[in-house]
Amino acid sequence: MKHFYVIITALAATALAQGSIECNFTEATGTQQCYGAVGQLLVFHLPNTADTDVRLKKDKKYMILKSYKNLIESLHEEYVNHSNQTELYTKGRLELGKATKKHSGDYMLHEYTIKGTLIRKVNVHVEIEAPVSKPAxxxxCSSEQINISCSSEGDGVEFRLTLDGNLLMQTRDNSQFLNSSRVNIQSLTRTRTTQDEPSLKHVTISLKGQLAGSLTCIVWNNVSKEETVIQLKICTVPSLQGPLFPVVSMAIKAIFLAVLLGSVLIILHNILTPGIEDVIENPEEFITTPMLE
Incomplete structure (x- = not known):
């Protein structure tokens, strides 16, 4: 028989992070990383000079911006979704509007002199993710082990479980586990109505023995972090005071009553049934019939 103790927190959507995503194309060459949350304002900081030609392309095929002497020549309106196009590009600041997963990708900036000489080439990888939700x-419990589950919504969710500060499992960077544990990492799939809808993931871990303490589940990705703490309960073994006791007690009582009733019936039968000495009070009155010769 299994007993279940469920301690669960509500799995609610985390509010979108405030602020903006600032991606810099001005201070370095080579490849850079820029992370942000869905719904934040996406801002690109571009070179701000009056005598250069700037071109910004996404994934080697979408021309996001062409400017000449700080004047916009063309914009890709599918990616630059700001309502006021004339105020987008001021002093090298390009506002693309609210970030969506569509904005994720590799952006390559080329800056040229008026004569066409390449001055700068910068590649920035932009990753827009749905933030993680507070984990549930x-x-x-069973008679042999404790099964623990932790779930969270978001993109690229990573998990870390600890018991009283001791690491039970971690899904990134050389995951570590207790010798008495078994970990099963599973991703739940579901139909998405939009590309920006976050996925739901959970991990389960099975621990042997009777354990108790403060259990912490921490979830995170590149743009957010959440945690939930619960008190892990010791799994108790079923006793005679449990649900089986009334049934066993009634069965014992029934057997006892049956034996008692059988004994009473045997005694009454012996009392009410006459013996041979009671029937033959005067044996001499019996007539013996001689055997024919």
Missing amino acids: VSQM
């Missing part, structure tokens, strides 16, 4: 944690 549950505990299920």
Whole structure:
């Protein structure tokens, strides 16, 4: 028989992070990384000179911006979704509007002199992710082990479980586990209505023995971090005071009553049934019939 102790927190969508995503194309050459959350304002900082030609392309095929002497020549309106196009590019600041997953990709900036000489080439990889939600944690007990589950919504969710500060498991960077544990990492799939809808993921871990303490599940990705703490309960072994006790007690009582009733019936039968000495009070009155010769 299994007993279940469920301690669960509500799995609610985390509010979008405030502020803006600032991606810099001015201070370095080579490849850079820029991370942000869905819904934040996406801003590119571009070279700000009056005598250069700037071209910004996404994934080697979408021309996002062409400017000449700080004047915009063309914009890709699918990616630059700001309502006021004339105020987008001021002093090298390009506002692309609210970030969506569509903005994720590799952006290459080329800056040329008026004569066409290449001055700068900068590549920035932009990654827009749905932030993680506050994790939901549950505990299920059996006679042999404790099963723990932690779930969260978001993109690229990573998990870390600890018990009283001791690491139980981690899904990134050389994951570590207790010798008595078994970890099963599973991604839940579901139908998405939009590209920006986050995925739901969960991990489960099975621990042997009777354990208790403060259990913490931490989830994170490149743009957010959340955690939930619960008190892990010791899994108790079923006793005679459990649900089986009334059934066993009634069965014992029934057997006892049956034996008692059988004994009473045997005694009454012996009392009410006459013996041979009671029937033959005067044996001499019996007539013996002689055997014919």
